Amino acid sequence: MSRLNEANVTLAHEIIARYPKPKSALIPLLHLAQEQEGWVTDEAMAHLAELVGVTPAEVKGTCTFYEMFKLHPTGRYMVNICTNIACQVLGGEELLHHAEETLGIRPGGTTDDGMFTLEDVECIAACTEAPCLQVNYRFGLRLSNDDFDQMIADLREHGRSDQLITANPGEEIPSHGTLGLTRQHLTEERTGGIVAPELVTEAPVWLTSEPTQEGE
Amino acid sequence: MATGQYVPHAPGYVDTDDPKIVTSRFGYDDSYTLERYLATGGYEGLKAALGKTSEACHNITREATLLGRGGAGFPAGIKWGFCPADVWPRYLVVNGDESEPGTYKDRLLMERDPHQLIEGCLIACYSIGLSQCFLYVRGEMAVAQQRLADALNEAYEAGYVGKNIMGTDFSVDIVLHWGAGAYIVGEETALIESLEGNRGMPRLKPPFFPAAVGLYGQPTIVNNVETLANLPWLMSNGADAYKAFGSETSPGTRMFAVSGHVKRPGVYEVEQGVTTYEDLLYGEKYCQGIRNGHELKMFIPGGGSAPWLFPEQVSLPLEARPVGAAGTMLGSGAIVVMDDSTDAVKACLRVVRFFARESCGKCAPCREGTSWEEKILQRIHDGHGRPGDIELLLDVGDNISPGPYPVAADESQGLEAVPFPPRQTTICPLGPSSVAPIVSAIRRFRHEFEAKIATPVQLNGDDAERSEVGLRGSNAPSEAEGIAS
Numbered sequence: 001m002s003r004l005n006e007a008n009v010t011l012a013h014e015i016i017a018r019y020p021k022p023k024s025a026l027i028p029l030l031h032l033a034q035e036q037e038g039w040v041t042d043e044a045m046a047h048l049a050e051l052v053g054v055t056p057a058e059v060k061g062t063c064t065f066y067e068m069f070k071l072h073p074t075g076r077y078m079v080n081i082c083t084n085i086a087c088q089v090l091g092g093e094e095l096l097h098h099a100e101e102t103l104g105i106r107p108g109g110t111t112d113d114g115m116f117t118l119e120d121v122e123c124i125a126a127c128t129e130a131p132c133l134q135v136n137y138r139f140g141l142r143l144s145n146d147d148f149d150q151m152i153a154d155l156r157e158h159g160r161s162d163q164l165i166t167a168n169p170g171e172e173i174p175s176h177g178t179l180g181l182t183r184q185h186l187t188e189e190r191t192g193g194i195v196a197p198e199l200v201t202e203a204p205v206w207l208t209s210e211p212t213q214e215g216e
Numbered sequence: 217m218a219t220g221q222y223v224p225h226a227p228g229y230v231d232t233d234d235p236k237i238v239t240s241r242f243g244y245d246d247s248y249t250l251e252r253y254l255a256t257g258g259y260e261g262l263k264a265a266l267g268k269t270s271e272a273c274h275n276i277t278r279e280a281t282l283l284g285r286g287g288a289g290f291p292a293g294i295k296w297g298f299c300p301a302d303v304w305p306r307y308l309v310v311n312g313d314e315s316e317p318g319t320y321k322d323r324l325l326m327e328r329d330p331h332q333l334i335e336g337c338l339i340a341c342y343s344i345g346l347s348q349c350f351l352y353v354r355g356e357m358a359v360a361q362q363r364l365a366d367a368l369n370e371a372y373e374a375g376y377v378g379k380n381i382m383g384t385d386f387s388v389d390i391v392l393h394w395g396a397g398a399y400i401v402g403e404e405t406a407l408i409e410s411l412e413g414n415r416g417m418p419r420l421k422p423p424f425f426p427a428a429v430g431l432y433g434q435p436t437i438v439n440n441v442e443t444l445a446n447l448p449w450l451m452s453n454g455a456d457a458y459k460a461f462g463s464e465t466s467p468g469t470r471m472f473a474v475s476g477h478v479k480r481p482g483v484y485e486v487e488q489g490v491t492t493y494e495d496l497l498y499g500e501k502y503c504q505g506i507r508n509g510h511e512l513k514m515f516i517p518g519g520g521s522a523p524w525l526f527p528e529q530v531s532l533p534l535e536a537r538p539v540g541a542a543g544t545m546l547g548s549g550a551i552v553v554m555d556d557s558t559d560a561v562k563a564c565l566r567v568v569r570f571f572a573r574e575s576c577g578k579c580a581p582c583r584e585g586t587s588w589e590e591k592i593l594q595r596i597h598d599g600h601g602r603p604g605d606i607e608l609l610l611d612v613g614d615n616i617s618p619g620p621y622p623v624a625a626d627e628s629q630g631l632e633a634v635p636f637p638p639r640q641t642t643i644c645p646l647g648p649s650s651v652a653p654i655v656s657a658i659r660r661f662r663h664e665f666e667a668k669i670a671t672p673v674q675l676n677g678d679d680a681e682r683s684e685v686g687l688r689g690s691n692a693p694s695e696a697e698g699i700a701s
Contacts, residue, residue: 018389018391019391020348020432021412021432023412023413023414024393024411024412024413025413026413027355027393027394027395027396027410027413028393028394030396031355031394031396052413054413061414061415062413062414062415065398065415065416065417065576066355066395066396066397066398066416067396067397067398068355068356068396068397069396069397080356083566084317084520084566084567084570085317085318085476085516085520085552085563085566085567085570086317086318086475086476086552088562088563088566088691088692089476089477089552089554089558089563089691089692090475090476090477090692090693091692091693092692093690093691093692094690094692122315122317122399122570122573122574123315123316123317123318123319123520123570124356125314125315125319125320125322125323125354125356125357126228126320126323127317127318127319127320127473127475127476127481127550127552128228128320128473128474128475128481128482128483129227129228129481130475130476130481134356136358137355137356137357137358137359138358138359139359141227141228165227165359166359167358167359167362167363167366179355179358179361179362179394180358180359180361180362180365181362182362182365182366182369183365184364184365184368184369184391184392185369185372186372186389186391187372189379190372190378190379191378191379191389192347192348192378192379192387192388192389193379193387193389194348194389194391197305197432197433197434200304200305200347201304202304203302203304203345204304204305204345204347204387205385206270206342206345206384206385206386206387207270207345209385210269211266211267211268211269
């Protein structure tokens with residue numbers, strides 16, 4: 001049951017259609033597979049291979065290069081604590097150590113109840129707000145040990161936390177695998193025409209035409 | 217819910233009275249909506265561009281000397297001109313895979329002003345006839361992806377993107393694409409590989425640069441998010457207005473993220489070239505100096521890949537050429553400040569460990585060398601260093617980047633600066649970058665390395681455990697100084 005489900009197959013076709021060549025859709029599709037199962041299964045990779053017209057080995061080749069794709073089940077919440085230089089000098093390693101004690105796991109481990117997986121990660125681009133972390137890729141900034149414990153308690157209880165920044169205030173933290181809560185929708189009538197590169201032989205029309213009167 | 221209020225300090229961003237080109241909307245809590253964008257001059261730059269010929273728009277960018285903001289600092293207008301004539305289609309790939317240690321500005325631009333980036337993409341496409349745009353956002357930036365998806369849906373709906381934009385014959389599609397966690401994908405040829413659905417390993421260049429042979433073998437322009445975010449303002453206000461800011465060779469403004477041991481860390485938009493590191497680090501309206509009464513020990517001037525600078529170099533202007541001559545790079549505008557409480561060996565180890573973890577494994581000197589560097593540094597740090605380890609480290613580095621490595625001057629030792637850039641035995645600069653902290657730290661703080669090697673540590677039970685989790689000798693402020701402020 002870990003091939004893409006029917007709704008996701010429809011979505012997969014929509015995503016593939018956005019690219020001049022189908023294989024380009026592979027990373028977004030791997031994310032889709034991970035969104036469905038929480039991790040990327042061999043069956044999902046074989047299914048994606050059928051959808052984009054490559055071999056399962058090629059899909060696995062791409063998949064294993066990227067750190068975000070997990071080949072084993074993870075916790076519902078992926079807790080990524082940054083220990084890179086800007087965080088290190090402001091207590092990132094100490095926060096990680098505290099997280100290990102609170103959760104009772106080492107980086108790479110998952111709590112027995114399947115709620116949290118802990119990771120020691122590289123710079124996540126919130127350096128001025130150190131020490132920082134991400135939970136399912138939502139930021140927590142300038143966290144003290146108490147803030148961290150509060151965040152863990154909030155997530156266990158409500159599935160959200162004031163310590164974490166979401167696109168809209170108060171949004172819940174979706175389970176591991178879901179990134180943005182909204183997707184880009186490209187409707188056929190509005191697209192400018194996405195075609196394979198070999199079908200384009202001429203310069204785009206606007207390059208040679210006269211500019212409109214609309215501007216100054 | 218967003219209220220449209222102006223909140224002066226959005227997380228990470230610090231508002232000053234400096235002229236603003238790309239961060240002008242950051243204070244509004246609804247800055248990412250189309251409504252706010254249109255109310256603050258949004259899509260006016262595109263409108264102005266569509267009233268001119270493509271050639272004229274390209275010329276404005278060329279005249280403005282809009283420098284690439286990704287790290288290399290190459291003028292965007294000239295890069296655009298490298299597309300071979302009469303080879304179609306051409307593509308635009310937006311590099312939003314920001315992951316250089318210390319760097320964050322693109323994330324804020326995507327999260328807080330996605331429409332500005334979209335408009336910038338459209339202007340670039342119009343200027344040189346790029347028929348499709350791929351917005352490659354770093355995988356870990358879920359909020360940025362969501363804001364961009366929302367913004368693109370709004371923009372398509374309102375007729376700013378897609379077919380016959382604003383009623384003209386200009387049509388272009390912008391596709392939101394996102395990565396999955398690989399620093400190396402920020403290198404432009406690796407970015408293209410990744411966008412083709414492959415492992416993100418850099419391609420050999422020269423002979424073929426992406427502008428000639430890129431995505432699907434077609435001419436492809438790869439531009440940084442911040443570079444493109446400048447275009448709407450540039451088209452609305454013109455090249456002369458743009459050049460009124462900054463210095464002659466580095467016009468305009470630029471975003472700098474200052475992190476580490478300063479009183480007020482943050483992302484600041486300042487004029488390039490005329491502002492100095494000293495202004496940023498000590499200025500009352502910027503970072504306000506080193507925290508807790510400590511002294512500056514060293515700082516990383518342009519992201520984890522940059523050789524370090526020291527207190528005597530703070531007067532350098534924020535401009536590529538003088539910083540390069542001083543032995544390092546302006547890079548991605550990421551400044552990490554470290555005070556006198558910092559353990560130089562530990563800091564060096566952490567930066568090197570990053571490169572060891574992120575090496576893609578394509579070139580042997582980097583694949584093998586970076587992990588050897590990490591192992592040697594780890595054992596020195598752990599108190600198991602061996603005599604000769606310092607020379608061994610430098611030798612491993614020399615195999616990745618042969619010859620004198622760029623480094624700052626050290627007057628106290630009578631040593632001159634070695635100018636940027638380093639030489640490399642690898643396809644891309646990742647491997648050579650790992651040598652930067654090693655050469656910088658050893659030249660300046662050799663005694664710290666020697667002291668650790670000279671005093672081996674006997675592990676007892678407790679120390680053994682602490683060492684294993686990497687906590688021996690903390691670089692964090694003491695509890696009394698506090699962590700979060």
